[in-house]
Amino acid sequence: MHKGIGVSPGVVVGAAYRVESVLGSGEPQTLDSPSQVPAEIERFDRAVEETTAELEIFVQRIALELGTPAADIFKSHLQIVNDPELLAKVHAAIQKKLLTAFSALQVVMNGYAAQFARIDQEYFRERLTDVRDVITRIGSHLTRKTESSVNGAAESHPGDEPVVLVAHEILPSQAMNLGELPIAAIVTEIGGSTSHAAILARSRGIPAVSGVEGIMNDVVSGDLMVVDGREGHVIVRPDREATMAYRKVQREFFHLKDSLIANRDQPAVSCDGTQVELLANINNLADAHSAETVGAGGIGLFRTEYLFLTHHDVPGEEEQYEYYRQIILDSPNKTVTIRTLDLGGDKTVPYLGRRNEPNPFMGWRSIRIFFDNPKLLVTQMRAILRAGRHGKVSMLFPMITTVEELRKLNKLVKETRSNLRREGVPFAEDVKTGVMVEVPAAAVCIEALLRETDFISIGSNDLIQYLVAADRDNPKVAHLCEPLSPAIFRVLHMVLEACQRTGTPVTLCGEMAGQPRSALVLFGMGLRRFSMSPAFVPTVKALLSSVTTAQAERFAHHVLQLSTGDEIRSYLSERLREISSTLELFDSA
Secondary structure (H helix, E strand, O other), X not given: OEEOEEEEOXXXXXXXXXXXXXXXXXXXXXXXXXXXXXXXXXXXXXXXXXXXXXXXXXXXXXXXXXXXXXXXXXXXXHHXXXXXXXXXXXXXXXXXXXXXXXXXXHXXXXXXXXXHHOOOOHHHHHHHHHHHHHHHHHHHHHOOOOOOOOOOOOOOOOXXXXXXXXXXXXXXXXXXXOXXXXXXXXXXXXOOOOOHHHHXXXXXXXXXXXXXXXXXXXXXXXXXXXEEOOOOEEEEOOOHHHHHHHHHHHHHHHHHHHHHHHHOOOOOEOOOOOEOEEEEXXXXXXHHHHHHHHOOOOEEEEEOHHHHHXXXXXOOHHHHHHHXXXXXXXXXXXXXXXXXXXOEXXXXXXXXXXXXXXXXXHOOOOHHXXXXXXXXXXXXXXXXXXXXXXXXXXXXXXXXXXXXXXXXXXXXXXXXXXXXXXXXXXXXXXXXXXXXXXXHHHHHOHHHHHOOOOEEEEOHHHHHHHHHOOOOOOOOOHHHOOOOOHHHHHHHHHHHHHHHHHOOOEEEOOXXXXXXXXXXXXXXXXXXXXXXXXXXXXXXXXXXXXXXXXXXXXXXXXXXXXXOHHHHHHHHHHHHHHHOOOHHHHOOO
């Protein structure tokens, strides 16, 4: 048995499916005979030509969108892709070792990595990132015909049977490419409850465990596995008795989950009739459809960065407009809060350049990037304002720290509206603008921010990690990113009280919104708009329908008097069991 962090509840017994990256450690594949060498070299050369053409278009597009300095980064990539030494090394590996083009590329990359590791100067070591990026591009062209490739994964499609996805890490760009795979559960070596693997799992309502050290060394594709996403347990090659026991739990869990879907058409109200809005967090069109299926009242958070992460270049205004329009039309009640780009940290795109930051989560990220690249933000604003004609749309700004930042953004929105009017381009005049409260400084100065914005959305995932100064994706400190803690609830209480005093609409769109114990306290504190992964909407609806407003207020009052996370967890677990012992299965352990 392996122990990790349970990040999405449920139990699954299924076959493992390993995901390797283009630069992964899979065994090199060889050709069947020397007669295949010329065709394999031709296949590699064709991938190089396709990569070159892609980069040439890319450089032109980046120059237009972000300016010449950003485009210059990729001029160097054009030099790398046509480097005679690189091409000769790959040709030699195919000819002399009879490797496939993909494996030859992998071997050459490993050689470069070893060479660069011996260089003392930081500048030259950083050049490896550029080489890796180019080789990844070539590899993606070599594997493009493989439907299940994940950034160049070389494994074949797992078939129609749902599998347990096992990976070292799932990057944001990979998460989007996994959307169509039949996944029953996810297990990763690194990451926490708000990693991209966790978000992907919860959006699809499948069990997941992160932070399972060494699991890639213990699993091969096809191995039978047990994944317990609530307790954080993973069993590789279980015996017959354990398999039968967990299969029984799996049937019970999914039967309960299916039964909750029946409440999709029921109103979201407490036991005594207090109305709430249960909204969905989405990444793409598939999530919007899921939100409709489970009966969400609308989209409380549309993460637009996932559109950008799947592109090798900047999506233009028209492409963004069409995508946002379709999201709005396919969303429940055509109600969507669109968050502007939240890139940086672990969500990076090459066309914004790379900066060697010791702590990227607290560095040049999110809205801070776009003060340096206003064209990119204005393009997105224009697309959102235009798409707003097709539904009830709000625009949300992430990572706001100061009132000065918010004033700059409000001015930019005003200028963008004026330019659209002057050009005669139709757009929605009634799009509200809001602020994400996820930086502690914003929470402390909430009163000042409320005077400059239409609404507030609390991003509890980032707020927690910044408040406790711990990386939520680092298993060694992930335990500190505990939502059921006195500090978190006191800060949330302060923000909610300020919004209630001023009559400012407020939503909580972090993972706390979909966790039964947290939801009880938030409701008791006066929160009436919850936004969560679509899969959790039926659970929270059932929970709130089982509790009165007065009960929840008593729970919240008591929690605010407690001194430790353990006391809060124990108290809320008891209350949850009293209300509904079955719903406890949908919370983390």
